Amino acid sequence: MKNQLTIIALAFFFWYGNVLAQEKVDLEMMYKIKSEGIGNSQIQDLSFHLTDFLGPRLSGSTNLRNARTWTADKFKEWGLSNVRIDSYGEFGRGWNVKxxxxxxxxxxxxxxxxxxxxxxxxxxxxxxxxxxxxxxxxxxxxxxxxxxxxxxxxxxxxxxxVNPAFEAEAKRWSEEELEERKTITIGGNVGxxxxxxxxxxxxxxxxxxxxxxxxxxxxxxxxxxxxxxxxxxxxxxxxxxxxxxxxxxxxxxxxxxxxxxxxxxxxxxxxxxxxxxxxxxEWLDDDYRGYNVLAEIPGTDKTMKPELVMLGAHLDSWHAGTGGNDNAAGVAVMMEAIRILKAIGVQPRRTIRIALWGEEEQGLYGSRGYVQQYVADRNTKEKKGEWDKISAYYNLDNGSGKIRGIYLEGNDMVVPVFEKWFEPFHELGANTITRRNTGSTDHVAFDAVGVPGFQFIQDPIDYGKGYHTNMDVYERMQLSDMTQAAVIIAALVYNTAQRDEKLPRKPWN
Amino acid sequence: MKNQLTIIALAFFFWYGNVLAQEKVDLEMMYKIKSEGIGNSQIQDLSFHLTDFLGPRLSGSTNLRNARTWTADKFKEWGLSNVRIDSYGEFGRGWNVKxxxxxxxxxxxxxxxxxxxxxxxxxxxxxxxxxxxxxxxxxxxxxxxxxxxxxxxxxxxxxxxVNPAFEAEAKRWSEEELEERKTITIGGNVGxxxxxxxxxxxxxxxxxxxxxxxxxxxxxxxxxxxxxxxxxxxxxxxxxxxxxxxxxxxxxxxxxxxxxxxxxxxxxxxxxxxxxxxxxxEWLDDDYRGYNVLAEIPGTDKTMKPELVMLGAHLDSWHAGTGGNDNAAGVAVMMEAIRILKAIGVQPRRTIRIALWGEEEQGLYGSRGYVQQYVADRNTKEKKGEWDKISAYYNLDNGSGKIRGIYLEGNDMVVPVFEKWFEPFHELGANTITRRNTGSTDHVAFDAVGVPGFQFIQDPIDYGKGYHTNMDVYERMQLSDMTQAAVIIAALVYNTAQRDEKLPRKPWN
Structure with missing residues (x-):
């Protein structure tokens, strides 16, 4: 028995060691990302501008147009490359309340x-x-x-x-609840x-x-x-x-x-x-197209630079608040994540591309339009240019609560990767790697065509009480939580850009 | 030792037995009050009319005038006696938002x-x-x-x-918290x-x-x-x-x-x-007086009928909601309490008088005006006609949560009385008799001149979140809790009306 156990143990060690060996984490870079993200955070300023300053950003509205220009200008100011406001096709009429x-x-x-x-x-x-x-x-x-x-x-x-709220409107996940988020029930919705x-x-x-x-x-x-x-x-x-x-x-x-x-x-x-x-x-009939805002830190590796790591969030919101948690929070965090990488002078192997999606609230139009145009047709299964180039797309759209882990959309193969990548962030409260799905936002557009698209487990705070309401405003945004999220996403994006291989995929087509 | 203990125990028994003997509770009447109050509750209709129908009832406003008329008419409809809208003196200008x-x-x-x-x-x-x-x-x-x-x-x-609400906005008192409400700290506010x-x-x-x-x-x-x-x-x-x-x-x-x-x-x-x-x-300059609404079930005992048991709540509210918890709730409960007594044909020994106070929010004007006019001058200490006639005044003004007990304003002498009187309501959640004070509302006007004036311990529900706000409306009112409160108050008022002696008082002047 002893010998046999030793062999199994050794086999496990070599296999696991191999995974660990592959997932080299550049700890100095992790340190730099944390230092820039925490020490020089722009989250507050971004949050103010995306909500108070730009206002509600309903799909097709004047404010959303302004938001596209403002974010694109910000990307240019930060020295990002290939900044562009990119039409994904037709959306429809703009509408402003006067x-x-x-x-x-x-x-x-x-x-x-x-x-x-x-x-x-x-x-x-x-x-x-x-x-x-x-x-x-x-x-x-x-x-x-x-x-x-x-x-x-x-x-x-x-x-x-209308009932009294005998439970707190705001909460953070307990360790037990996080553990529970790892479990998967099959067929729970039958009937x-x-x-x-x-x-x-x-x-x-x-x-x-x-x-x-x-x-x-x-x-x-x-x-x-x-x-x-x-x-x-x-x-x-x-x-x-x-x-x-x-x-x-x-x-x-x-x-x-x-x-x-x-x-x-x-x-x-x-x-x-x-x-x-x-x-x-007021109706806007001068331009029916919908748009995404794109910007990049170009890849520097001769072979890998056409490959992409993408991160994004939707820029549009509902109209009676200012879309604070949904989704100025996600936009601010993703902008901050790429700003951190640029600020510390990252020269990534793969190209890092941020996308601020339009018209998510009306049916993920921006991300689906992008995928349709550049990645793949989810109906005909026709692959397009970027299909085999995107290593991963990271999305944030569950409010402004800090990141507690990641949803891996059933992709078993990436579990050991993210377990390793999250290690430097355990003390920041992020250590739950779940194979679970989560839906209803832009990563779905990528996942639907077999490209790894991920969302994060976030503390709910009072997201459920305020999103899609007149009170989804700046005050709902948890700025220090967002600072944590930006740091973690910057790190994951960096790791994805540097990894020898693209992230393993679920089979598609 | 044994003999001594026996003597003490016997002495206690006789003393306590004596108190109990005095506090006869007519259990058949308690049953009738519960039956009428729970089986035929008018709380919902009263709550609707006092809020939605009459609107915000700011001191001096047109709506408050309408509320006086409406409540007085309701008292007449119920067959109460001596229904009157009684001026307590000058208040000031009325003001309506148009x-x-x-x-x-x-x-x-x-x-x-x-x-x-x-x-x-x-x-x-x-x-x-x-x-x-x-x-x-x-x-x-x-x-x-x-x-x-x-x-x-x-x-x-x-x-x-503005912070997220990590604690529930609504709550009921736990048994531990109720127990804690019995403790009294001396000098806690020094410094x-x-x-x-x-x-x-x-x-x-x-x-x-x-x-x-x-x-x-x-x-x-x-x-x-x-x-x-x-x-x-x-x-x-x-x-x-x-x-x-x-x-x-x-x-x-x-x-x-x-x-x-x-x-x-x-x-x-x-x-x-x-x-x-x-x-x-719109300013109202046609009548600067303030008013209370009064109504009675006349006493029937030859000697005791000039004596009074009073119950009341303030009819005025702030102006942006409809004053649901503050204090349509108290008004509805007190109206319902006297309605129950009238409906079951109570012929009280003492006269039962309800008072709906005006202008409480501006400084207890209605109740203080009433006390000044009929009870005593709190400054000169001059006693007036009703000073030695009022056995007790009961007030409700902490929202619509059910009654969990009573604040006895340091009056040790009434403790055994209320302990006995609350017994039939233990199963309804009301069993906390505290010597503590509670302030800021109309019972204070009576207590200030040495007349027993009491308020109740009520479950807070979401009172603290909504009172004095634009959202203090019908939806804040817990109708079943109010049904409980009306039953208990009807019982206490009845007991006070029938008691051989008026309730013992704290020394005053």
Missing amino acids: KSYIAMKDPYYAQIIGYPKAWTDGTNGLVNSEVMLLEINSEEDFNKYKGQLKGKVVLTPANLT RYTPELLAQLRAQRALDQKLTQFLLEEGVGLRITGTRGSFGTVFHTRAGSYSTEKNPTVPEMEIAAEHYGRIYRLLKNGKPVKIEAEVEV | KSYIAMKDPYYAQIIGYPKAWTDGTNGLVNSEVMLLEINSEEDFNKYKGQLKGKVVLTPANLT RYTPELLAQLRAQRALDQKLTQFLLEEGVGLRITGTRGSFGTVFHTRAGSYSTEKNPTVPEMEIAAEHYGRIYRLLKNGKPVKIEAEVEV
């Missing part, structure tokens, strides 16, 4: 916290009308309201409950949607679509709906259309759950409610 | 959550101006701005930090204000007052200040004046901390900010 006001006039004056839904039309001046409560539960219900809604304010019911439930949802959606059309035909002055959130925080729900077909919409505002509740209860109790509101919007 | 709007125009359009400070003047139309950041730290600083502020929007710095700190505070206040006057003389268009709160919740701070001297004020709005922060940071970074705002207010 005025937004809503208040209750009767039974007494009260301000309402509410916002126009994105890409809905304006009210064409001040609307001043009684509110009609529209309760449409079947096709027949439309007849009850037909011909009565011209210029009126209508309220459509929302299923909202979530029963045929009955699906049929019901489809019927509801058909009714909703008919309602939208009905309100337009009736010439409703303003539609108001309640939305998730409480205590003055208003979540964004679905929106109008940025389609270039320019279909008109009913002006529509989503209002705080409590204010919705008040109007709803008053109407249900037979008490008339009068609303005054004004929404003015 | 329009309130504020938004950032430059560097981009963004709505701002903000409210006029109470009793400040309107803007006289739309203000549209760059914002000047006023940093006044000494007398000399005024010269920097002199002659430059006419019609301008000015921002004065506020010391605000809180050092002479140096006091001098500093005084200097700051002098500067603040001078600033207020300066802004008025300069003809500032609008002053904006940041205020406590986050995520869209805006706390009220100090206000303008309801004084009948009609001193004009600068229009002033307090805005969400995040929106304040954005403007402040932009200005500090040299980026011009433009604000548009409009505030229209």
